[in-house]
Amino acid sequence: MLEIRNLHARVEEKEILRGIDLTVRPGEVHAIMGPNGSGKSTLANVLAGREDYEVTDGTIQLEGEDLLEMEPDARAHAGVFLAFQYPVEIPGVSNVYFLRSALNAIRKARGEEEMDSMKFMAYIREKIKLLGLKDELLQRSVNEGFSGGEKKRNEIFQMAVLEPRLCVLDETDSGLDIDALQTVAHGVNSLRSADRGFVVVTHYQRLLNFIVPDYVHVMVDGRLVKSGGKELALELEEKGYGWIEAEVAAQA
Amino acid sequence: MSAVLTRYETTWPNVEAVAQAHIGEGPLWLRNLRSRGLRVFQELGIPTPKVEEWKYTPLRDIAERKWELAEPGPAWFEPALPSFVEGAVRIVLVNGRFDANLSDFPRLPGLTVSPIREALTDDANPVSAVLGTIARIEKHPFGALATALFEDGVYVHLATGSVIESLIEIVHVTSGEGGVCAPRVLIVAEKDSVAKIVEVYVTDGAADSLTLPVTEVIVERGANLEHVRVQDEATTNAHIALWETRQAEGSEYRSYNVAFGGRLARTDQGIDLQGEHCITRLDGVVAATGNQLIDNHTRLDHALPNCNSFEIYKQVIDDEATVVFNGQIFVHAHAQKTDAKQTNQALLMSPKATINSKPQLEIFADDVKCTHGATVGQLEDLPLFYMRQRGIPQEMAESLLVYAFAAEVLELISVDEVKRDLEARLDRKLGTEPLR
Numbered sequence: 001m002l003e004i005r006n007l008h009a010r011v012e013e014k015e016i017l018r019g020i021d022l023t024v025r026p027g028e029v030h031a032i033m034g035p036n037g038s039g040k041s042t043l044a045n046v047l048a049g050r051e052d053y054e055v056t057d058g059t060i061q062l063e064g065e066d067l068l069e070m071e072p073d074a075r076a077h078a079g080v081f082l083a084f085q086y087p088v089e090i091p092g093v094s095n096v097y098f099l100r101s102a103l104n105a106i107r108k109a110r111g112e113e114e115m116d117s118m119k120f121m122a123y124i125r126e127k128i129k130l131l132g133l134k135d136e137l138l139q140r141s142v143n144e145g146f147s148g149g150e151k152k153r154n155e156i157f158q159m160a161v162l163e164p165r166l167c168v169l170d171e172t173d174s175g176l177d178i179d180a181l182q183t184v185a186h187g188v189n190s191l192r193s194a195d196r197g198f199v200v201v202t203h204y205q206r207l208l209n210f211i212v213p214d215y216v217h218v219m220v221d222g223r224l225v226k227s228g229g230k231e232l233a234l235e236l237e238e239k240g241y242g243w244i245e246a247e248v249a250a251q252a
Numbered sequence: 253m254s255a256v257l258t259r260y261e262t263t264w265p266n267v268e269a270v271a272q273a274h275i276g277e278g279p280l281w282l283r284n285l286r287s288r289g290l291r292v293f294q295e296l297g298i299p300t301p302k303v304e305e306w307k308y309t310p311l312r313d314i315a316e317r318k319w320e321l322a323e324p325g326p327a328w329f330e331p332a333l334p335s336f337v338e339g340a341v342r343i344v345l346v347n348g349r350f351d352a353n354l355s356d357f358p359r360l361p362g363l364t365v366s367p368i369r370e371a372l373t374d375d376a377n378p379v380s381a382v383l384g385t386i387a388r389i390e391k392h393p394f395g396a397l398a399t400a401l402f403e404d405g406v407y408v409h410l411a412t413g414s415v416i417e418s419l420i421e422i423v424h425v426t427s428g429e430g431g432v433c434a435p436r437v438l439i440v441a442e443k444d445s446v447a448k449i450v451e452v453y454v455t456d457g458a459a460d461s462l463t464l465p466v467t468e469v470i471v472e473r474g475a476n477l478e479h480v481r482v483q484d485e486a487t488t489n490a491h492i493a494l495w496e497t498r499q500a501e502g503s504e505y506r507s508y509n510v511a512f513g514g515r516l517a518r519t520d521q522g523i524d525l526q527g528e529h530c531i532t533r534l535d536g537v538v539a540a541t542g543n544q545l546i547d548n549h550t551r552l553d554h555a556l557p558n559c560n561s562f563e564i565y566k567q568v569i570d571d572e573a574t575v576v577f578n579g580q581i582f583v584h585a586h587a588q589k590t591d592a593k594q595t596n597q598a599l600l601m602s603p604k605a606t607i608n609s610k611p612q613l614e615i616f617a618d619d620v621k622c623t624h625g626a627t628v629g630q631l632e633d634l635p636l637f638y639m640r641q642r643g644i645p646q647e648m649a650e651s652l653l654v655y656a657f658a659a660e661v662l663e664l665i666s667v668d669e670v671k672r673d674l675e676a677r678l679d680r681k682l683g684t685e686p687l688r
Contacts, residue, residue: 048641051633076643088638092656101652102642109643141656158642 001026001197002166007058009046016042018222020058022199024166029198031208031233034219035241040201041085043219044170047199048082049075062166076102077109079165083155083172090142095154098142099124099161106162127160131187149180156187167191169200173207185210205237220248259297260315267432268294270321271400279375285384289399296393305391308576308608309518309547314462314490321401322347322431322461328354333423334452334484336669340419341365347427347461348435349404354423362414362445368405368436379407383438386468387496392520395494398434398464405436410445410475419667420449426463426489427456437467441475441503450670452482453513455489462490469497469505473527476504480670484677485513487544493519501527501556508665509536510674511546512681518576522551525587528558535661536565537674539681540573540605547576554587557617565596566658569605570682577609579624585616594624599631599657601650601682654682 002024009017016039024030032040046053047060049072060067062078070078090098104114115123128135131153143151152172159167169188173181188211192198200211208216208230216232217224220241225248226232236244268290275287298315299306325346333344333354343365344354350367357365371379389396406422424435441447453463463485471477485491491514499505511517523532532552540546552561567575575598583590598607611624631653639649658678665671 048637050637071646072637072640073643073645073649076641080641082641084638084641088634090635090638090653090656092659093652098639098642098644098652101648102639102644105645105648106643162642 001063002199003059003061005059007043007046007060008056009042009053010056011042011053015056016053016222017046020222020224022217022224024197024199026197027194028215029192029200029211029213031200031202031213031216032219032224033202033205033216033233033236035245036203038219039222040203040219041170044082044168044199044201047168048072048080073105074109076162076164077106081159081162081164081167083159083167083169085171085174087143087151087155089144091144093142094139095142096124096138099158102158103162124161127157130160130190131157132183133157148175149177152176152184153180153187156184160187160191165196167196167198169198171201171203173202173204181207182210205233208233218244220245256302257300258302259299260312262298262315264319266318266320267397267401271397274400278372279380281375281380282372286400288384289389289396289401292389292396293393293400296396298393305549308574310516310545314516317430319432319462320430322426322428322433324349325425325427325456327351329425329456333425334454334673335423336421336450336673337419337667340421341416343406343408343420343422344425345404345406345423345435346425347431348402348433350406360416360418362411363416364407364409364411366407368407368438369403371407372403378409378440379438382440382470383468386470386498387466387494388522389494392494394464394492395466395520397432398436398466398494401432401464402434402436402466405438408437408439408449410441410447412442412444414442414445416445416447419670420447422449422451424451424453424463424465425456426453426459426461426485429460431461433461433463435463435465437465439467439469439477441469441471441477443472444474445472446476448478448667450480450482450667453485453491455486455513458486458488460488462492465491465493465495467493467495471497471499471503471505473500474502475500478506478666480508480510480665480667481519482510482674482677483513483517483519484510485517487513487515487542489514491517495519495521497523499523499525499527499530499532502529503527504531506533506664507535508661509534509548511536511538511548512677514544514546516545518547518549520549520551522553524553524555525559525561526555528556530559532559532561533664534561534563535664536567537658537661537678538565538567538575539658539678540568540575541570541681542573543571544573545576546573549578549580551580552582552592554581554583554590554592557586557588557590559587560591561593563594564661566661567596567598567607568601568654568658568682569598569607570601572602572604574606574608577607578612579610580612581614581622581624583615583617583620583622587617588619590617590620590622592620592622596626597657598628599654600628601631601654651679651682
């Protein structure tokens with residue numbers, strides 16, 4: 001469903017992604033690991049269409065369509081969801097209103113009927129339980145005054161409501177204690193399905209104990225330098241990133 | 253000659269002739285009031301930008317035009333005039349004249365509504381004692397002219413201890429071209445009375461007139477008044493208003509100045525706190541587009557100790573529009589334990605939008621809490637991206653953020669119908685999709 005070919009991207013003058021190739025088929029979970037500053041978050045943001053990043057070369061296709069040609073909202077309509085590393089606070093816009101606007105915009109773009117307030121509330125009741133979020137958070141402004149854990153759970157809650165095709169998780173585990181991590185992982189796992197793909201960006205292996213990936217890729221210096229199964233994550237946990245960086249340096 | 257030109261060298265002979273004729277009419281108090289108005293107007297003239305108080309209010313076009321006194325307006329309107337709540341006490345003034353047919357006010361215990369013209373014929377009525385005593389026209393040539401010109405208006409009186417559950421709606425319509433109209437409002441809330449008032453200024457289609465309202469409000473001891481003022485005239489019209497309030501001990505006055513309309517619109521709002529333990533809000537929501545100039549000058553005068561005032565101005569500016577905010581807060585030497593907070597924020601939606609903002613705190617007491625903050629910004633990229641990533645189209649995301657910006661003040665308005673009406677007006681004004 002997702003085909004990334006020779007992707008290069010930069011921020012201002014600095015080249016961050018230097019030739020990424022990645023294929024995600026429906027139902028697969030791909031973990032992207034790597035040291036800080038290797039470009040993992042850049043990849044996540046480029047997939048979502050963040051304008052601070054300029055794609056200088058390569059292609060990204062989602063279900064055969066050119067993702068790079070699409071505006072961020074069109075990508076969301078096509079099924080791309082990014083769970084932000086730092087969820088954004090939007091004072092004055094209630095969480096529930098925000099989410100209903102988003103869901104209805106997506107439904108409208110897909111030619112489906114919009115959901116009225118009653119139906120919507122019934123629909124999200126189930127989802128919010130899944131993430132163990134308090135109902136009162138629905139009425140609060142988006143992410144405003146949420147704890148770190150609530151923000152991350154709110155991201156996955158939104159994902160559960162919007163039911164995307166391609167879920168991109170950017171450091172969703174950062175700042176979570178073990179209980180919150182399990183809740184988040186449970187939410188993600190419940191969304192795993194045969195027609196949905198995941199790209200999970202993480203620095204630590206810890207998250208992957210709970211969200212077990214099909215593939216693990218290691219990013220160093222803007223390239224995916226090593227790929228393997230879930231056991232690669234364990235190896236990284238044990239040995240750190242140093243040995244891969246050394247391997248890459250030796251090949252160069 | 254290199255004297256600084258502080259007034260335009262123009263006269264408004266037709267308008268001044270009417271004012272001159274007025275001076276010879278009616279009871280003594282009225283003749284005195286009107287002649288005071290005319291005298292001040294003639295002394296001050298139409299100020300140029302050399303006058304500090306009028307620096308950012310370009311009045312040349314207005315000064316150079318030959319205005320007439322506005323004719324009486326039409327007897328009915330299409331589309332219908334704004335209304336907020338069914339069963340409200342409804343008062344309609346057309347070109348400053350009380351229109352009994354369009355008005356609708358049931359008799360409610362404690363509430364008196366009467367046309368000001370009824371008070372202009374004798375000496376012994378409650379209006380004569382207070383009209384013109386609250387508005388500070390000495391520095392405001394337009395308030396002064398309006399005081400010389402007015403022929404009617406509305407007097408709203410709340411008796412001691414009365415609680416008016418119904419919303420009081422005062423609708424002002426300006427109609428026609430080249431006319432000056434001087435709608436006059438006098439609100440007296442006696443001791444411990446409670447009411448909610450919305451005053452709305454609109455035009456009959458694309459009016460091209462000059463509306464010069466003067467609203468005076470007296471909030472007596474322990475009274476509690478919410479006062480929403482909505483100025484949504486056509487952008488062909490000019491509007492220069494004077495709005496003054498005096499608060500007595502233990503009173504609460506929550507005022508909201510909503511300014512969306514007018515080609516040139518200026519409102520000078522002043523509140524004098526003349527008792528201890530007053531609570532005051534003077535908030536504003538401004539939206540300016542096209543070539544509009546919307547100027548709000550506020551003045552808060554803390555004369556006595558232990559009063560709390562809150563002021564939040566939210567200003568959205570698009571296209572080539574200009575918004576001016578000038579917020580004076582005086583804290584006199586014995587107004588100890590004053591707590592005054594002022595915030596004014598502007599959201600610039602286009603590179604050619606302009607804000608001139610000037611907080612002006614003058615504090616002569618030493619045991620006070622006074623804060624002010626002014627910010628100017630644009631819609632931030634990150635919240636926009638976040639919303640778009642969730643599928644919300646750019647335009648809708650922008651309008652949600654603008655609404656959220658204005659909501660901090662709109663949400664304070666306690667009458668839901670008024671709040672929703674203002675949200676809809678804001679959407680229409682900014683051409684955004686109705687979202688709510």
